[in-house]
Amino acid sequence: MSRELALLDLSEVAAGIASGDISSVAATEACLERIHEWQPVLNCFIRLDEDSALRTAAERDRELARGCRRGCLHGVPLAHKDLFYREGQISTAGSLILHEQTARFTATVLRRLDDAGAVDLGTLNMSEFAAGPTGHNVHFGNCHNAFHPDHVAGGSSSGSAAAVAARLVFGALGTDTGASIRVPAAVNGVTGLKPTYGRISRYGVFPRSWSLDHVGPIGRTARDCALLLQATSGRDPHDPSAADRLPAQFEDAFDTNRIDGLRIGVPAESALGEIHPEIAAALLEARKTLEKLGAKIRTVPFPDPKPLYFVAETLIKSESAAIHRKWLNTRTQDYAAHVRVRIEAGLYVPATQYIDALRLRTLLTERFIHQTMAEIDLLYLPLVPFPVPTIAETDVEQKGGEEVLGVVGRMTQFTRPINLLGLPALSVPCGFCSKGLPIAFQLVGHPFDEATLLRAADAFQQVTDYHRRVPVLRSAPAQSSTVAR
Amino acid sequence: MQVAPNLIEQIAQQLQHMTIDPARVSELAIEVSRLNGAVLGAIDDLTFDDEPVAFRALLERYSR
Numbered sequence: 001m002s003r004e005l006a007l008l009d010l011s012e013v014a015a016g017i018a019s020g021d022i023s024s025v026a027a028t029e030a031c032l033e034r035i036h037e038w039q040p041v042l043n044c045f046i047r048l049d050e051d052s053a054l055r056t057a058a059e060r061d062r063e064l065a066r067g068c069r070r071g072c073l074h075g076v077p078l079a080h081k082d083l084f085y086r087e088g089q090i091s092t093a094g095s096l097i098l099h100e101q102t103a104r105f106t107a108t109v110l111r112r113l114d115d116a117g118a119v120d121l122g123t124l125n126m127s128e129f130a131a132g133p134t135g136h137n138v139h140f141g142n143c144h145n146a147f148h149p150d151h152v153a154g155g156s157s158s159g160s161a162a163a164v165a166a167r168l169v170f171g172a173l174g175t176d177t178g179a180s181i182r183v184p185a186a187v188n189g190v191t192g193l194k195p196t197y198g199r200i201s202r203y204g205v206f207p208r209s210w211s212l213d214h215v216g217p218i219g220r221t222a223r224d225c226a227l228l229l230q231a232t233s234g235r236d237p238h239d240p241s242a243a244d245r246l247p248a249q250f251e252d253a254f255d256t257n258r259i260d261g262l263r264i265g266v267p268a269e270s271a272l273g274e275i276h277p278e279i280a281a282a283l284l285e286a287r288k289t290l291e292k293l294g295a296k297i298r299t300v301p302f303p304d305p306k307p308l309y310f311v312a313e314t315l316i317k318s319e320s321a322a323i324h325r326k327w328l329n330t331r332t333q334d335y336a337a338h339v340r341v342r343i344e345a346g347l348y349v350p351a352t353q354y355i356d357a358l359r360l361r362t363l364l365t366e367r368f369i370h371q372t373m374a375e376i377d378l379l380y381l382p383l384v385p386f387p388v389p390t391i392a393e394t395d396v397e398q399k400g401g402e403e404v405l406g407v408v409g410r411m412t413q414f415t416r417p418i419n420l421l422g423l424p425a426l427s428v429p430c431g432f433c434s435k436g437l438p439i440a441f442q443l444v445g446h447p448f449d450e451a452t453l454l455r456a457a458d459a460f461q462q463v464t465d466y467h468r469r470v471p472v473l474r475s476a477p478a479q480s481s482t483v484a485r
Numbered sequence: 486m487q488v489a490p491n492l493i494e495q496i497a498q499q500l501q502h503m504t505i506d507p508a509r510v511s512e513l514a515i516e517v518s519r520l521n522g523a524v525l526g527a528i529d530d531l532t533f534d535d536e537p538v539a540f541r542a543l544l545e546r547y548s549r
Contacts (some may be wrong), residue, residue: 196548198541241541309522317520329503337544344509346514347501348493353524358537360527365540369547420546449549 003193005030007470009077010224017075020064024057024075027170028119031077041476042144042153044163046082046092050107050121051075056119064115071207073231074117077363080173081157082123083130084110093206094156096139096334097327107204109173109215109232109237110398116231121169122158130208131342132318133179133411134394138336142173142391146188146439146471151388154411156182156208161188166471169220171228177208177316178416181216182427186383187436189429191226191457191467192218192416196448197422198243200229201236206392209319210241211358212312221233222426222457229450231286260294260457262452264443265376267302276386278403282431282439283382287459290380293459294355300372300379302309306344308364308417314349314357315420321346338396365421368444373423377452379444381414383427388437395442412429418444426453429466438466488521490514 005027006014016022032050035299039045060075083093085103092099110120125143127135135143135158142156145151146165153162157174161184164172174181176194185192193216200215206211217228229252266287269275275283291297321345327334328343334344370381386407392399394408418425424445431439445453461467490510497505505513 196544198544242540243545305526307523310520311527314520314524325501325503327500341509341512345513347503347522348488348496348513348517349520353521355537356528356531357542358523359531359535360524362539363535363544364527365531366543366547422540446549447544447547452549 002162006034006167009219009220011221011227013170014076014227016089018069018397019358024119025054026061027075028057028077028121029230030054031121031169033138034166038166038168039475041474042123042146042166043141044093044143044159044164044166044168046123046125046140046159047090052157053121054121057212058092060117060119062406065116070115070117071162071231072116072227073113075119076117076170077121078113078171079124079169080110080162080176081119081126083126083175084173085204085206086110088262090294091123091206092140093130094128094137095336096138097331098206099139103204105172105204108201108236110204112232112234124163124172126158127156127180128339129324130156130175130177130206131339133183134391134408134409135184136338136391136395136397138397145388145390145437148435149439149474150390151475152187152391152394154187156180157184157218158180161190161192162187164188164218171217173206173228173232174218175208175218176214177212177411178418178419181218182383182415182425183411185218185427187388188438189466189469190218191222191225191429192216192427193229193453194425195449195450196243196424198241199245199248199424199448199450200233201242203236207319207323208460209316211315211319211361214419218343219463221429222454223254225426225453226253232336233382243448247359248450250451253455254458257291258294260297260458262378262456263376264290264295264456265298265372265379266297267381268374270297272382273303274385275382278387278433279382279385279439283441286430286441287380287462288308289463290456293463295456298376299374302372305413305417308420309413310445311357311360311364312416312420314353315345315361317346318349318354318357319346337398361420367400368421371447377446378456381442381444383442385409385414385438386410387433387435414442423447424450424453426457428457428460430464431466432469486518488514488518493517
C-alpha cells in the first residue's frame with residue numbers, strides 16, 4: 001500500500017489526506033521508504049529530517065481529526081533545495097562554505113508552506129551556490145538522473161527534480177536564475193515552473209543573482225505546480241522585488257480544461273539553431289497534440305537570443321561577484337574550480353556596464369513582448385536541445401575543455417534569456433529519447449499569466465502520459481557518493 | 486575591444502584588493518571583453534529616461 005501511495009500526484013495525495021482516506025503519517029512513511037531505497041543511487045538529499053517529519057505528520061493527522069485543515073497542502077510531505085533558510089537549521093546552498101552556517105530566520109516560502117500544512121522531509125542536493133546546470137557537486141556528491149544514474153540530474157535544483165521524478169517527495173521548491181528549475185525538471189521528466197519575476201518571495205533564499213533569481217515549484221503535473229504556486233505566492237514586505245499581488249488562485253484554471261483557440265507562437269526553425277533530431281521529432285509531435293486540443297499555432301518572430309543571454313550573464317556575474325567577493329578572497333580553496341570561474345568575471349565588469357545591463361533588461365523585455373508575444377498567448381520553445389548528457393560528458397571540474405563547456409553552455413540556451421525577460425515559463429515532459437531519457441518543451445507566458453501556462457500544460461497532460469512514467473531503480477554508479485546527514 | 490590581461494591584474498589588486506591566480510588572468514580578460522562588448526553593443530538604443538529599476542513596473546504594465 002505504501003509504495004502505491006508514493007506514486008500518487010501531489011494533488012491526489014492532498015485530496016486523499018483532506019478526505020481522511022490517507023493519513024499524513026502513511027504518506028510520509030511511503031516517501032521515507034522510497035528515499036531509503038533511492039538515496040544511495042540518486043543522492044538527492046543533503047539532509048533527511050526523518051523523525052521531525054514523522055512528528056509533524058502525526059500532528060497534521062491530529063489536527064485534521066480535530067477538524068482543523070491548515071491549507072491546501074495539509075499533511076503533504078515535501079522537501080526543498082538546500083538554500084531556503086529555516087531558523088536554527090543549516091542551509092548549505094550546496095557549498096562547503098555554508099555547511100555549518102545556521103539560519104537566523106525562516107524563508108517566507110517555507111513559512112507559507114508550513115501555514116499550508118506541508119510536512120518538510122529535509123533538504124535537497126543542488127549545484128554549489130546554485131551555479132551550474134548539470135547537478136555536479138564536489139562537496140556533497142553529484143546528484144543523478146532519476147531515469148539513468150549515469151546521466152545528469154540537471155541543475156542547479158538537481159535534487160528537487162530527481163526526488164520528485166523518483167517519487168521520493170510529492171513536490172519540491174527550486175530556484176531558477178538561468179535554467180535551474182526548468183532544466184532539472186526537463187531532464188528528469190517532471191513539470192517545473194519558473195513564475196514571473198516577483199511572483200514568489202525570495203526572502204530567506206540564498207541568492208545567486210538578486211535580479212534574476214526566481215523561486216518556483218517542481219511537481220509531477222501542472223496541477224501539482226499550481227497548488228505549490230498557490231501556497232507560496234503573494235506579496236511580502238521583506239522582499240523588495242515581490243509583486244504587490246494576492247496569492248495566485250487556480251481553482252478555475254482547470255475547470256474548463258480546454259485550450260480551444262489559445263494562440264501559441266512558434267519561432268521559425270532557422271531562428272532556433274541546431275536541435276537534435278530526436279528532440280525535434282518529440283517537439284513537433286507535442287506541438288501537433290496541442291493543435292489537436294484546439295490551440296492555434298502560428299509562427300512568430302524570435303530575436304537573436306545572444307544579447308539576452310549576455311546581458312543576463314553580465315547581471316548574474318556582477319551580482320554573484322558582489323555576493324561572493326569576501327569568500328573569493330579568503331576561502332578560494334573552498335569553492336569548486338568550475339563554480340569559482342562562473343563568478344569571478346563579475347569582479348571586473350564596470351559599474352556603468354552593470355547599470356546599463358539593468359536598463360537594457362527593461363528595453364529588451366518590452367521589445368520582446370511587442371515583437372514576439374503581442375499576437376499570442378503562449379510561446380512554444382525547446383528546452384534542452386539535445387538528449388540528456390552523461391555526468392562524465394559534462395564534468396567541467398574533471399575534464400574541462402571547450403567541448404565540455406560548449407555542451408554545458410548549450411543546456412541553458414533557451415532558458416537563460418527568459419530569466420532576463422522575467423516572463424513565466426514552464427517545463428513540460430513530452431517524450432523520451434532512444435536511451436530512455438526524458439525530453440521536454442518549454443512554454444513562455446505573459447507577465448503574471450501563470451494560469452494560462454498551467455492550463456495548457458494540464459490539457460496536454462490529460463492526453464499524454466510522459467509525466468506518468470515512473471523511473472526504475474538501478475544499481476548505484478561507481479562514483480555515487482554521500483548518504484544524507 | 487579586447488581587455489588587456491594586465492588591466493584585469495590591476496583591477497584585482499588596486500580596486501578589489503584581491504590576489505588573482507595568474508593562470509586565470511588571460512581567461513578573465515577574454516570573458517570580460519565578451520560581456521563588456523555585449524552591453525556596449527546594445528546601449529545605443531537606451532535613452533536618459535531608461536531607469537535601471539523600471540523592470541518591475543514594466544511587468545505590471547503588461548500583466549495579464
